[in-house]
Amino acid sequence: MEGRGLRAGFTTDAPPPLHMSEPLRRTAFNRLFAVVYFSAILALLYRHVRNLFLHPTTSFLSFSITLSLFISDLVLAFMWASAQAFRMSPIRRKEFPQNLKRIIKDKDFVGLDVFICTADPYKEPPMNVVNTALSLMAYDYPTEEISIYVSDDGGSVLTLFAFMEAAKFARHWLPFCREHNIMERSPHVYFCSNYQHPSSPHFDKIKMMYEDMKVKVEHVIDKDEVTDEYITDHQQRQAFNKWTKSFTRMDHPTVIQIMNHDQIILDKSNDKDISGRLMPNLIYVSRGKSKTSPHHFKAGALNVLLRVSAVMTNAPIILTQDCDMYSNDPQTPLRMLCYLSDPALKSSLAFIQFPQRFHGVNKDDIYDNEYKLPFQINPMGLDGLKGPNYVGSGCVFRRRALFGDPSTPVAPEIPELSPEHVVNKPIRSQETLSLAHHVASCNYENETKWGSKTGFRYGSLVEDFYTSYRLRCEDGRAYFATLRGLHF
Ligand SMILES: O=c1ccn([C@@H]2O[C@H](COP(=O)(O)OP(=O)(O)O[C@H]3O[C@H](CO)[C@@H](O)[C@H](O)[C@H]3O)[C@@H](O)[C@H]2O)c(=O)[nH]1
Ligand SMILES: [Mn+2]
Structure with missing residues (x-):
């Protein structure tokens, strides 16, 4: 919150607020979910790496299938990660036009x-x-x-x-x-x-x-x-x-x-x-x-x-x-x-x-x-x-x-x-x-x-x-x- 929106507990002589913002209630769940999901992605990628390099399979076909799955999962993980910023601290704003005439x-x-x-x-x-x-x-x-x-x-x-x-x-x-x-x-x-x-x-x-x-x-x-x-x-x-x-x-x-x-x-x-x-x-x-x-x-x-x-x-x-x-x-x-x-x-x-x-x-x-x-x-x-x-x-x-x-x-x-x-x-x-x-x-x-x-x-x-x-x-x-x- 900023400006007049900061005045959460304003007194009667303080000018009335013109706007305020509040975090959305689901933010904490979003963050928790992101941590869980991120861990799952790490585990998945680790599994791909292990299959590819630590326990390489013998056949060329299964190697290429695992490699393409690895690449696809990397792309999807990147897409997921780049959308997370939207979920980290969403806020809602509210204005009070009824207070405007008293101030301006x-x-x-x-x-x-x-x-x-x-x-x-x-x-x-x-x-x-x-x-x-x-x-x-x-x-x-x-x-x-x-x-x-x-x-x-x-x-x-x-x-x-x-x-x-x-x-x-x-x-x-x-x-x-x-x-x-x-x-x-x-x-x-x-x-x-x-x-x-x-x-x-x-x-x-x-x-x-x-x-x-x-x-x-x-x-x-x-x-x-x-x-x-x-x-x-x-x-x-x-x-x-x-x-x-x-x-x-x-x-x-x-x-x-x-x-x-x-x-x-x-x-x-x-x-x-x-x-x-x-x-x-x-x-x-x-x-x-x-x-x-x-x-x-x-x-x-x-x-x-x-x-x-x-x-x-x-x-x-x-x-x-x-x-x-x-x-x-x-x-x-x-x-x-x-x-x-x-x-x-x-x-x-x-x-x-x-x-x-x-x-x-x-x-x-x-x-x-x-x-x-x-x-x-x-x-x-x-x-x-x-x-x-x-x-x-x-x-x-x-x-x-x-x-x-x-x-x-x-x-x-x-x-x-x-x-x-x-x-x-x-x-x-x-x-x-x-x-x-x-x-x-x-x-x-x-x-x-x-x-x-x-x-x-x-x-x-x-x-x-x-x-x-x-x-x-x-x-x-x-x-x-x-x-x-x-x-x-
Ligand atoms: O040479 C042009 C082309 C378009 N427009 C006007 O621009 C507005 C948006 O164009 P439109 O063809 O409707 O594009 P949309 O894909 O529907 O528009 C979305 O995408 C545009 C570009 O990102 C944004 O500007 C628009 O606000 C958004 O609604 C309309 O009022 C058009 O009349 C012009 O004035 N001159
Ligand atoms: Mn349009």
Whole structure:
């Protein structure tokens, strides 16, 4: 336990704890079992060695069989030994978001930039991506602090259209979630769930709005184009005009579109939901691509979002999310603040990985398609050692951590990308937009440290594991996850 979590027997004047950790009860049995198993492996290997060298058999066939058994057992013993670290000191963490308001002030609710990646409108239907975004926009957190950045590597007008519709729907959905204090803030999950839905005209109305949006988006996808009947204003037409004849998925200029939740929005002050609260920013980004520059897949997309968001909002905290996941706990940002606002963890905490759950697998899951072992059980073991890996989704980073370690920070090429930079221009200003387009262009990273020293790291198909591995090798900081509850 560390930081505020140490205060096991705090007095009434001590600040209330924000988080705690406890070892899992089965740890002692795990260790005992490991000793027994290890002795058995030694005995087995000794037997093989004795058969091979001390009492060699005469026949060549039996010698080769014993030798191959010996080699197989060595391999299996190595595999077993390398998995034991997970079992030695697994821990469970718990946060107390209810104590947060007593400790931190309103100004401590810092900005949160959320990154959602999508890559193909046919394999990753835009309605699913939209649901992911809506579930994150509806977090229980000051809405003006949230900015959702969607990276569309499919460069698809269909995805952009879906987000334009979602932005309008969000004006109704966010107040609805707050008013009814609902848990499942992905509309699809909420409307399909078996929970008791309120039987009010309000519920029927919001459900109808959702269905309308879905029909519209699906119709556009069926037709594979956004026809004139769906274009309602000049701004929309201007946005869709960027898809010229030469625009292809792998070769196109950058498209950045800030969504309007209402008709025409000039600045943040009139970007409000129907109850009058400010809306979170929702920004669509399709980075520039060309056949001659490498795009580095998801890591490349995340680095573009890192730069575009630095120019627009530069929140100190970043949440990365895959488009096929959604949040089912609106308190997740408060839970992460329980760790991030603990002064004792300020320099040691680089990221918090929430447990990842895969949806849509069969109910009994007899073949473990949910991958519980790598995504839920093993990370608990790593958490008790030096901290788990980043697994690509449901992970909260300190922006700072992606720019070198605290003692030797790596400065980006332009000061606007630095985590310390204070954004003082509105996101819709011409200056901000042109800089954002510049840093999202396909040649921007040439001759820079992106992917090697800063941002998400290139060179591996599993950019998530690799990035966390490199972060640890470079600065040796400890990280951890909160693994209690299923937040995504
Ligand atoms: O060029 C690309 C390729 C993928 N993606 C997005 O990256 C995410 C993950 O890609 P996917 O093809 O779904 O990979 P999976 O194998 O399902 O992903 C697992 O493995 C990845 C690599 O380790 C992790 O990043 C993911 O979080 C983890 O769920 C998706 O949202 C994609 O839309 C991009 O944005 N650009
Ligand atoms: Mn996936």
